[in-house]
Amino acid sequence: MQISGAEILVRSLQEEGVEFVFGYPGGAVLEIYDAIFRQQQFKHVLVRHEQAAVHAADAYSRSSNKVGVALVTSGPGATNAVTGIATAYMDSIPMVVISGQVSTPAIGMDAFQEVDMVGITRPCVKHNFLVKDINELAPTIKKAFYIAASGRPGPVVVDIPKDVTQRLAEFHYPESVSIRSYVPVTRGHPGQIKKAVNLLAEAKRPYIYVGGGAVQGNASAEVTELVKMLGVPCTNTLMGLGAYPGQDQQFLGMLGMHGTYEANMAMQYCDVLIAVGARFDDRVISVPSHFLSQPKKIVHIDVDPSSIAKRVKVDVPIVGDVKHVLRDMIDLLKQTGQQVPQQHLANWWKQIEEWRSYNSLLYTPSTEFIKPQYVVQKLYEITGGDAIITSDVGQHQMWAAQYYPFKRPKQWLNSGGLGTMGFGLPAAIGAQLANPDAQVACITGEGSIQMNIQELSTAKQYHTPVKVIALNNRYLGMVRQWQEFFYGTRYSESYMDALPDFVKIAEAYGHVGIKVENPADVEPVLREAFSPALKERLVFLDFRTDQSENVFPMIQNGKGLDQMDLPPHMRDLQIAPFENNRDYGNMC
Amino acid sequence: MRHILSILLENEAGALSRVVGLFSARAYNIDSLTVSTTEDPTLSRMTIVTHGSDEVIEQITKQLNKLIEVVKVIDLNESDHIEREMMLIKVRATGKDREEMKRMADIFRGRIIDVTEKTYTIELTGTSDKLNAFIEAIDRSVILETVRTGASGIGRGERILKI
Ligand SMILES: Cc1cc2nc3c(=O)[nH]c(=O)nc-3n(C[C@H](O)[C@H](O)[C@H](O)COP(=O)(O)OP(=O)(O)OC[C@H]3O[C@@H](n4cnc5c(N)ncnc54)[C@H](O)[C@@H]3O)c2cc1C
Ligand SMILES: Cc1ncc(C[n+]2csc(CCOP(=O)(O)OP(=O)(O)O)c2C)c(N)n1
Ligand SMILES: [Mg+2]
8 A cells, every 4th residue: 555755754663663753843844744643653742942852852862772753844943953963963872853855846946945954964963864765765764763873873864855755655664774885893803802901901000981882882781890890990971971880989980171180180190091982082181192191001992983093092992882892801801810910900099099089079068159069969869869860061061960970871961072052951851751750850050941941841741840950150150160260250241141030931831940049948949849749840940059169170271181270179289299100008 | 195095985866975075074185086986886986085194094084984875995005006097188289389299298198189270188197196297397378278087096906996
């Protein structure tokens, strides 16, 4: 039986086991919306702006093992989606975005709501397709899901002209897909794995640096096993948080621009570094030449060969899927009984404990102002450290990363690579739909939340009871911090004048809003928000936080990992410079 | 350093723009680019001449391989290879220049493929260097027009780029 292209699309999505499609209708996709109307298998989530559809689909992926799907119309719908697509691309998130296109004969005619979606998104997708032939539609959807989720994951755009959705054809969904020009590697080269293990067996100051690839690659168990069996220190990037349990003694915290003192010092002074699904980002290692000025051997495990040797030359590249490569490394270690030399390791830990003892995340408590760090710490306590946390971009994002020690992967969802303000709320909605029983909180700023605040309406419609934790400092805080440090406190356009009454906004959308101005109220209000009485409600907590608070430690542009700007309490300390072969005696 | 990359890619709409887009997005250099289908109509073969440090060339190769439609990439510089480029050059050929131009074309093993009272059009094939040398060797002021194909390359002997 012949069915329409729109029906073929819908059937294909059903074949892929899609649960939710996040989207927004328009002329070019009306046929598709009609086919959606006539089916029950998946649910459509009507957002209030296409950017939000894409962020929600992205977070649906980030917080599950499924591929999120977004659907937008041609022209402005498509361009509105671009920020969301680029966000997912930078963080290697699997996703399929379907965009409507004008009918094939109209393509190139400057038709109403025509944009070259394939052209616009080319630099920010893993791959994209324009489907001109209805017989190619089902195979293309199959390919799109396969490409999005395999290898280094990423977003795939499928642009479908309106006439293709209207034409008729038989529906056959391919059972499997193979693309001769696309064959991702999974197993690492055994010779390279052996070299890596041998390096560890000679290491004096080993360090495991784990990134988003371990989260995406579901390799948290392997990471933890390896770190535990070796007894070595471990750090996570912003994207890797949760890949290793945040409360564990062997965890040194996040590293990088706003990483802990110990995590950054260890990164600079380790002698054998195992990089696991992490890409030596400029916000992590800062200046490559300074990072490498302290000699170290580097093993780099990554599924994407182009991530390897992009910013730093490495000694042992291992192309493969983290889960497989780590499993092979663990097996080899067990088989050979090789270990990290214990005496050196003990010394290394002494050095690390000394660095850790300075407590670089210490902040000055206040009974007058609400400290943003305190809010995050209380949130951690009250949610038992179990909530899925989304965030926006700015100081609040860094405080969330620093003060909520994530227990498990896929618990922390944020835009790291693109740094997209406006990600947090739609992401929380997507994550809540993917994890209906989880507590989901969005840590945001009064600047960021306003970039997609209209999604409070979507949250109402779909009963996603996320808790919005606004750390409202009345500033574009991260911008203000840079202006304080680098632009002589000239706060150019970083003060948010005429802020709305967020409590009223929340209420207007049908939610609960609470303003918190007193530090003593932080805990009780958080308890109330997470109490059974408000379990089914979206609660918007407007915390008026200390306006002058800054994020520390901080590595300024051009500075090295061991050249952090430190929090006030560490500035006058006499910290001994790192010394190779130092005798630590019996300290610690 | 100058490198010649040989790329086998799916003969699909949009594949070429992905390659070109990659070079501009990542600020890589393209000195020349040629592309055409192969004996297998589903495949195109592209030759890109580029230059950059070893690290940059390594990244270019990896990024090209990452494109879904790219089947294979080789850097011809890694072993013996042959490179050819074709140029059509139209020159003013009058008076005593006419004889001189014919002589130069012969020296460079070029062929005069179109003749008018005042002009010659010469077809010249060789490495890009040879074509450059020809342009250097003749009087600039007589050149009316040049068209070059850009280099294509192929490995010597048994070295074959195929799927
Ligand atoms: C305001 C702000 C401040 C920031 N400060 C910091 C900071 O202090 N510290 C910090 O770390 N970041 C910080 N970032 C984030 C930073 O910009 C980068 O996004 C982040 O560091 C990249 O993380 P990653 O190296 O883990 O790589 P990701 O972007 O997560 O990339 C993952 C890597 O793993 C690979 N991979 C994916 N799947 C697999 C698999 N299955 N097997 C093997 N490999 C795989 C990919 O190819 C890729 O190379 C900040 C961002 C913002 C917006
Ligand atoms: C879409 C977008 N525009 C601009 C920026 C630049 N930017 C980064 S952080 C920031 C300030 C964020 O302010 P707010 O949400 O209030 O968070 P705070 O830093 O105050 O915690 C800005 C403007 C960005 N990351 N994203
Ligand atoms: Mg703010």
